[in-house]
Amino acid sequence: MALPLLTALAFCLVISTGGSQGFTVEPAQSDLNVHIGEDAEFTVRASSAISSGNWTFKSKAIVTWIGTTPLILAEYRPRVKLNNTSGSLVLRSVSESDNGDYTVTVTEVGGVVASATITLQAFELHRQSYPEPVHVFPIIIVIMIAVIIASLLYPCLTSALCAWFIAKKICRANLAPRTNTVTDRNVGRDNTLAANAGDGSRDYENISGIEQGRRSNAPVGDPTYMGLKLEDRSVYSELQR
Structure with a gap:
């Protein structure tokens, strides 16, 4: 009776030891890349049910839980959401200061401990800048208005x-006859003067030589004869004698 009892106890011990040594926790991804301002999801899967655990970052335990009761570090309370059944963690609105290694340590119901590490990399989203579009419609409107005007x-x-x-043309036409009229008047006056001069010459030629000599001897510049014709000057000279 003693031998079968010892054999059963040894078999149970082997099964219990083998089950404990097989407990693991695996991360969904070892590197987590997130845009700054977004939420980072640290997803892990345990091989069996867990009873407790904690998440640490830069040697600080940001959250610790036993059963269903979590204890969150004060500075992380507004940003941390824990799934105490699976051990997964959500960190809201990450920034560059959150970059680094996050380690989860969980304990199964039998007391076996396992851990996993996930590296967070938060980076800024670079949005491509596009040139401002050219508004063609106002230009077309301006061109149309200019064409209409x-x-x-x-x-x-x-x-x-x-x-x-x-x-x-009308002004030129009105000025042309007046110029011709003035020209004709000047020509007529010149002709009249020439005719008078001719008559005087003929009268002077008909006068006798003695009379012509008297007339030629009359002082032209003498003020006594001013205003008198040539014939009157001769008569006036005879009277003075």
Whole structure:
């Protein structure tokens, strides 16, 4: 009876030891890349049920739990969400200061401990800048308005130029006869003077030689004869004698 009892106890011990040595916790990904401002999800899977555990970052336990009761570090309370059944963790609104290694340590119901590490890398999202689009519609409107104004002003400008040319021609036509009339008047006056001069010469030629000599001897610049004709000067000279 003693031998079968010892054999059963040894078999149970082997099974219990083998089960404890097989407990593990695996991360869904060892490197977690997240944009700054987004939430980081540290997902882990344990090979069996866990009773307790903790998450540490830079040697600080940011959250510790036993059963269903979590204990969260004060500075992380607004940002940490824990799944105490699986041991997964959510860290909200990450920044560059959150970059680094996060280690989870869990204990199964039988007391076996396992751990895993996930590295967080939070980076800034670089948005590609595009050139501002050119608004073609206002340019088209301006061009259309300019064309309309030009089409309205073109007839007015054409009419104004035509009126200017017509007025210029009329002025030239009105000035031409007046110039001819003045010229004709000057020519007539010159002809009259020439005729009078000719008559005087003929009268002077008909006078006798003695009379011509007297007339030629009359002082031209003498003020006594001012205003007298040539014949009157001779008579006036005879009277003075």
